[in-house]
Amino acid sequence: DGGITQSPKYLFRKEGQNVTLSCEQNLNHDAMYWYRQDPGQGLRLIYYSQIVNDFQKGDIAEGYSVSREKKESFPLTVTSAQKNPTAFYLCASRGKGSGQPQHFGDGTRLSIL
Amino acid sequence: QKEVEQDPGPLSVPEGAIVSLNCTYSNSAFQYFMWYRQYSRKGPELLMYTYSSGNKEDGRFTAQVDKSSKYISLFIRDSQPSDSATYLCAMSVGYGGATNKLIFGTGTLLAVQP
Numbered sequence: 001d002g003g004i005t006q007s008p009k010y011l012f013r014k015e016g017q018n019v020t021l022s023c024e025q026n027l028n029h030d031a032m033y034w035y036r037q038d039p040g041q042g043l044r045l046i047y048y049s050q051i052v053n054d055f056q057k058g059d060i061a062e063g064y065s066v067s068r069e070k071k072e073s074f075p076l077t078v079t080s081a082q083k084n085p086t087a088f089y090l091c092a093s094r095g096k097g098s099g100q101p102q103h104f105g106d107g108t109r110l111s112i113l
Numbered sequence: 114q115k116e117v118e119q120d121p122g123p124l125s126v127p128e129g130a131i132v133s134l135n136c137t138y139s140n141s142a143f144q145y146f147m148w149y150r151q152y153s154r155k156g157p158e159l160l161m162y163t164y165s166s167g168n169k170e171d172g173r174f175t176a177q178v179d180k181s182s183k184y185i186s187l188f189i190r191d192s193q194p195s196d197s198a199t200y201l202c203a204m205s206v207g208y209g210g211a212t213n214k215l216i217f218g219t220g221t222l223l224a225v226q227p
Contacts, residue, residue, distance in 0.1 A: 043201070043217040090156055105156050107154070107156050
């Protein structure tokens with residue numbers, strides 16, 4: 001089945017540690033996105049990528065990094081510089097062409113130990 | 114003021130009721146409007162997608178856009194317990210631009226009581 005797979009479902013971070021969240025899609029979509037979801041704040045855009053080897057900062061990129069070495073994969077690293085990392089992280093992708101909506105994976109919940 | 118406002122609820126209705134969910138927005142440039150359904154501990158699932166003003170119907174769901182009032186609605190007919198979820202509205206200026214950036218409401222939590 002085509003879709004977006006995020007792993008792991010739950011992740012715990014220690015102080016000073018970097019952690020990487022995985023996002024893989026087999027929809028042949030060019031554009032991929034990372035969002036953060038906090039209670040009462042809706043989804044906020046962290047990073048996005050429209051093509052392999054290219055990505056741009058979203059609204060809340062500080063403390064995060066990404067890479068896009070393959071079309072199918074868009075991993076997100078939450079660095080130790082992100083002081084409030086506890087949140088639900090969602091990856092999305094979108095097909096080419098106007099009018100294509102974004103589709104989401106099932107998320108990774110990150111908590112601080 | 115947020116660009117998109119959505120009542121967080123919770124909204125509790127009996128099974129079979131008609132549900133009305135709403136969002137208001139401030140940016141008159143928004144042209145694409147979406148409703149997503151999100152079950153607990155899951156990602157958002159696209160329910161309805163409309164361009165510009167007007168109505169769109171899909172089964173028990175109807176989406177309405179009133180650009181003159183900057184107001185969008187999602188109606189659910191014959192609501193079922195399985196409709197219990199958080200409903201997120203989202204909108205964007207366009208798809209021709211570089212980002213397809215979506216602006217989301219905070220979501221409305223709906224509970225349909227059997």
